[in-house]
Amino acid sequence: MLKRIAAKPAAPAFLYLVACVGLLAGYPVSVALAQPDMSCPEATVQQRPTQWIRRGSSWVGSDLQNITRAMQPQIAARQDKLLSFIRQAYPEPRGLEARQGTSINTDHHSLYEKRPNGPLRYTVRVMFHHYWCFRGKPEVSGETGTRIEMHANFLYKFMREVGYQLPNGQEIYYMPKQVGTLKGYPVYSTHPDDRDRKRESILILPDQRLPVRAVSREEVVRLFQATLRNMLAENEETTKVLEASLKESEAYAARIEFKTEAERQKYINGNRQSVERGRQKREASAREWRENIDRLETMLTAMTPAERSTQAVLGEPYGLMMNQRGQGTFAEQAAFPYSRPVVTHDLAYGSSKLPRPAVQFIHLQMTYETAPDMVAKRAMMSQFLEKVDLDGLRGMLELPPTP
Secondary structure: OOOOOOOOOOOOHHHHHHHHHHHHOOOOOOOOOOOOOOOOOHHHHHOOEOOOEEEEEEEEOOOHHHOOOOHHHHHHHHHHHHHHHHHHHOOOOEOEEEEEEEEEEOOOOOOOOOOOOOOOEEEEEEEEEEEEEEOOEEEEOOOOOOEEEEEEOOOOOOOEEEEEEOOOOOEEEEOOEEEEEEOOEEEEEOOOOOOOEEEEEEEEOOOOOOOEEEOEHHHHHHHHHHHHHHHHHHHHHHHHHHHHHHHHHHHHHHHOOOOOHHHHHHHHHHHHHHHHHHHHHHHHHHHHHHHHHHHHHHHHHHOOHHHHHOEOEEOOHHHHHHOOOOOOOHHHHHHOOOOEEEEEEOOOOOOOOOOOOOOOOEEEEEEEEOOOOOHHHHHHHHHHHHHOOHHHHHOOOOOOOOO
């Protein structure tokens, strides 16, 4: 954010010099002292009343053909209802421009949707841009770090990726930390230690069951073994490619002219040595990977059935996979202060008996700035957190018919 420096009331020294010279010469002299610009008081700008602004909607993804014409007004009506909860909690923006928009997320490959004809995922979003004084006039900021979003039926940025996938292609994630409660609902955060910006989430669910499931220690061991085997396969493929390239380079060297035969042999030997050094390094890596595959198998064999099914807790996953010092066991992983339980999306969550636009759960996501100069944004979030009707949001959830 730009820092504005008010003009000092004291006149520059050279103006006094001009005044003194003028008085000595007998001329009347008037020196104007610079005064602070009060045409745009910050306190007034921070209380500037504004109107809600609608910024349209967007569709994201490649599954648009599966959204029928009849679904579109059903989605729009639910999005308007979701937006109304934000407006009700903060009906009269002050010092802010509240830009509301909607989107539909349909790409089955971008996040976690693996079920055909599963619940549709869509979002409402309000971006809050603050006003500030620029050259004596109120101006709205071009960017903002404060927004309130509601995601129907998906967990957009609710949790951070670990960086590994289960055999079916699902990503695994660190379960976010619960940092408090709001009106009886748990508040989660993926970045609980951020100072000037909060990133918090609340899940509005029909019951206590979360739309994620625990990833067990056995699943983690198996996916690490699969990762190492993939690395071995890629390693072998690299060796084959480089050896084929070496043969091509030697054939090329046999065709072209060199000044001397010694130079030709030097060229060939240089390429051979380079490929051989790379092969030796890759073979050393391959030995380490094979050893870790065996180590992980031994680790798994030593576990009781209960230990195998225990939810994995990770802080340095690569260190567990590669047996790095102080990181090679689940006990050591759990000891890191930043370690988190590992989860993945529960593909069995929700009901297929409901229409696809139905709201089966809501992810309320709040990202907001808390720096001292963000006066209007801090006031907005304080009011929103006080007034938001979470039970009313829960009333929007649609349940399958009882048998």
